[in-house]
Amino acid sequence: xxxxxxxxxxxxxxxxxxxxxxxxxxxxxxxxxxxxxxxxxxxxxxxxxxxxxxxxxxxxxxxxxxxxxxxxxxxxxxxxxxxxxxxxxxxxxxxxxxxxxxxxxxxxxxxxxxxxxxxxxxxxxxxxxxxxxxxxxxxxxxxxxxxxxxxxxxxxxxxxxxxxxxxxxxxxxxxxxxxxxxxxxxxxxxxxxxxxxxxxxxxxxxxxxxxxxxxxxxxxxxxxxxxxxxxxxxxxxxxxxxxxxxxxxxxxxxx
Amino acid sequence: xxxxxxxxxxxxxxxxxxxxxxxxxxxxxxxxxxxxxxxxxxxxxxxxxxxxxxxxxxxxxxxxxxxxxxxxxxxxxxxxxxxxxxxxxxxxxxxxxxxxxxxxxxxxxxxxxxxxxxxxxxxxxxxxxxxxxxxxxxxxxxxxxxxxxxxxxxxxxxxxxxxxxxxxxxxxxxxxxxxxxxxxxxxxxxxxxxxxxxxxxxxxxxxxxxxxxxxxxxxxxxxxxxxxxxxxxxxxxxxxxxxxx
Ligand SMILES: Nc1ncnc2c1ncn2[C@@H]1O[C@H](COP(=O)(O)OP(=O)(O)OP(=O)(O)O)[C@@H](O)[C@H]1O
Ligand SMILES: [Mg+2]
Numbered sequence: 001x002x003x004x005x006x007x008x009x010x011x012x013x014x015x016x017x018x019x020x021x022x023x024x025x026x027x028x029x030x031x032x033x034x035x036x037x038x039x040x041x042x043x044x045x046x047x048x049x050x051x052x053x054x055x056x057x058x059x060x061x062x063x064x065x066x067x068x069x070x071x072x073x074x075x076x077x078x079x080x081x082x083x084x085x086x087x088x089x090x091x092x093x094x095x096x097x098x099x100x101x102x103x104x105x106x107x108x109x110x111x112x113x114x115x116x117x118x119x120x121x122x123x124x125x126x127x128x129x130x131x132x133x134x135x136x137x138x139x140x141x142x143x144x145x146x147x148x149x150x151x152x153x154x155x156x157x158x159x160x161x162x163x164x165x166x167x168x169x170x171x172x173x174x175x176x177x178x179x180x181x182x183x184x185x186x187x188x189x190x191x192x193x194x195x196x197x198x199x200x201x202x203x204x205x206x207x208x209x210x211x212x213x214x215x216x217x218x219x220x221x222x223x224x225x226x227x228x229x230x231x232x233x234x235x236x237x238x239x240x241x242x243x244x245x246x247x248x249x250x251x252x253x254x255x
Numbered sequence: 256x257x258x259x260x261x262x263x264x265x266x267x268x269x270x271x272x273x274x275x276x277x278x279x280x281x282x283x284x285x286x287x288x289x290x291x292x293x294x295x296x297x298x299x300x301x302x303x304x305x306x307x308x309x310x311x312x313x314x315x316x317x318x319x320x321x322x323x324x325x326x327x328x329x330x331x332x333x334x335x336x337x338x339x340x341x342x343x344x345x346x347x348x349x350x351x352x353x354x355x356x357x358x359x360x361x362x363x364x365x366x367x368x369x370x371x372x373x374x375x376x377x378x379x380x381x382x383x384x385x386x387x388x389x390x391x392x393x394x395x396x397x398x399x400x401x402x403x404x405x406x407x408x409x410x411x412x413x414x415x416x417x418x419x420x421x422x423x424x425x426x427x428x429x430x431x432x433x434x435x436x437x438x439x440x441x442x443x444x445x446x447x448x449x450x451x452x453x454x455x456x457x458x459x460x461x462x463x464x465x466x467x468x469x470x471x472x473x474x475x476x477x478x479x480x481x482x483x484x485x486x487x488x489x490x491x492x493x494x495x496x497x498x499x500x
Contacts, residue, residue: 134350165344165392207345210309214338215410216330216362 010072010128017236018062018130022229023139025237030127032241034120036248042112044251048119051244055122058240064129072125073118083110083117141220163201170197257321259285259414259442260306264315267301275301277466278315285320288436288443290453290474293463294488299446300341302463303416306444307336319414334363337412341419341446343399347391352383352402355391359410377409380435396423404432414442421449450478450491462487 013019018026040047059069087097090106097107131139140150170193179189260283267276275298283289293299304310305317308324317324324332337359340346349355356377360370378384381401386394391402400423407415415436421429433456436443447453453460453474460477462470464487470477477483478497484490491497 132350204345207340207342208348210304211338211340211346212348212358213309214307214333214336214340215359215406216333217358218330218362 011132012062012064012068012129014063014130016062016130018058018126021130021233021237023131023135024142025139025229025233026127026131027136027139027143029237029240030123032238033123033244036241036244037119037123038116039245040116040248040251041255042108042115043255047247047251048115050247051119052122054240054243055119055126058126059122062126062130064126068129069122069125073121075121080114080117083113086110086113163197166197166200166204170200257285258282258318259287259320260444261318261321262302262305262315263318265302265305265312265317266314267298267305267310268313269301274466276305279463279467281461281468281471283442283444286440286442287459288445288457290457290460291444291446291463292448292450292453292460292477292487292489297463298466299463300418303338303418303444303446306414306416307333307338309338334410335413336416337407337410337414338416339404339407339418339420343396343403344392346403346406347399350390351388352391352394352405353378353387355402356387356405356409359406363410373409373411377405380408381405382431397425397428400424401428401432404435408435408439412441414444415439416444416446418446419448420445421447421452450489451495454478454497462489464488 037048037051040051056066059066086109087100087102087106090103090109092103092105094101095104095107096102127136137150174189174193179186260281262279262281265276265279265281266274268274279302291299291302301310305312305324306319308317308326308329311324319332319335322328322332347355349358353374356374357370360373365373378387381404383398383401383405386398386402391399394402400420404417404420417436420432420436424432429452433452436445436456443457445453445457457474460470460472460474461468462477462483469487470483475497478491479499
């Protein structure tokens with residue numbers, strides 16, 4: 001039944017420094033680090049090298065397998081597709097690579113897109129792998145993120161759980177009655193299951209919400225204990241974006 | 256002393272037009288333990304959801320300790336009335352049992368130490384300390400039911416409303432829950448199909464059928480009246496009988 005709970009899978013439990021830092025501190029550090037990456041001039045390849053090395057070091061410290069990061073990077077596939085198109089469609093000066101007549105601007109654009117997307121997504125993966133989603137949400141609240149947005153996000157997470165659970169129950173109920181979807185003729189059954197799933201999730205979500213209201217829920221999740229980040233933790237976490245910003249700045253001066 | 260609970264002519268139709276309650280009158284005194292009996296679909300759960308303002312009466316009134324249940328005092332009403340839902344999966348949604356039990360007290364705005372103390376006490380009462388840090392959806396149904404009871408006990412309500420609390424409990428857990436409930440100094444309204452449980456816990460029983468209260472009597476007297484029981488589809492388990500007083 002594990003794995004059915006989508007939101008638990010992103011988080012890898014651990015005790016590293018990265019795990020222990022308060023969520024709001026990590027959030028700010030991650031956003032700033034990504035901004036620093038985006039700001040780096042694309043001509044300075046070494047800067048991107050430095051970013052990548054630092055990210056790898058952080059991942060190793062947090063005990064996150066690099067292979068796992070690589071797999072999660074797959075979400076940037078659509079960007080890669082777009083990046084690969086750029087050299088063909090972009091206008092401007094042309095150059096010949098391996099017999100292909102490509103746009104220089106397009107090539108640079110593709111490289112920049114790929115490098116910044118990969119590094120930026122890696123930073124988010126580091127964050128997600130070391131911070132339970134619930135803490136990300138309370139972190140957002142502590143950062144004075146509008147409660148409504150945080151609420152919508154927490155509902156999405158809760159419903160993801162609800163859906164996964166209903167799905168599992170329905171599958172078990174189907175299979176207990178001898179049904180195993182093995183070929184296309186079974187699809188109508190699955191279709192009807194999907195319809196029932198939608199209704200059941202909706203109604204269960206409603207009942208869960210009612211039960212929350214009964215316990216005094218007013219639209220704001222109560223704060224779990226252990227908040228207040230000290231200056232030292234902020235300093236520690238912000239050293240990452242500071243380092244990245246320094247690299248970008250140096251790169252910009254050199255260009 | 257004011258009544259803990261007072262329903263006057265309570266009627267309610269679901270948005271789809273289905274009439275669930277039609278003129279329910281019920282008064283429960285402070286400290287009373289009352290069983291709410293009735294066949295499936297009688298409207299027992301629907302009635303319970305009126306007691307803390309989840310449902311709003313189509314007509315009629317609901318008062319908790321003399322305070323009408325309306326938008327203005329929902330927070331206070333929900334502090335006073337604790338509902339344990341029929342399906343524990345509706346009640347439990349936090350990542351761990353401990354977090355879930357803490358959810359209500361935190362909503363009350365209590366301090367950390369007070370929350371921790373309440374959580375601890377509630378978990379002890381239902382004997383769930385050993386699974387406190389596990390996700391609720393990994394527990395057995397009976398354990399989840401006990402966790403659901405703990406989430407409400409932690410709020411320290413004046414009125415405890417339990418929707419079929421004994422279903423799916425093993426006999427020992429069922430007895431332990433009875434002991435917990437008997438030890439509490441609160442008003443209890445217990446919805447149940449478990450008539451011996453009603454007899455053990457609640458000196459008074461009311462029967463909800465055909466959208467309103469049809470009988471209101473001492474539990475022993477009601478359960479001894481075979482004719483009444485049959486009329487409302489109530490049956491004692493095989494081998495049981497309650498002697499006529
Ligand atoms: N969300 C809903 N929308 C429409 N009708 C509903 C809804 N929930 C319940 N009902 C209807 O209201 C009536 C009362 O339902 P309720 O759940 O209160 O019964 P109950 O007495 O708790 O039954 P049980 O003993 O099976 O738990 C039923 O006829 C049911 O079909
Ligand atoms: Mg019911």
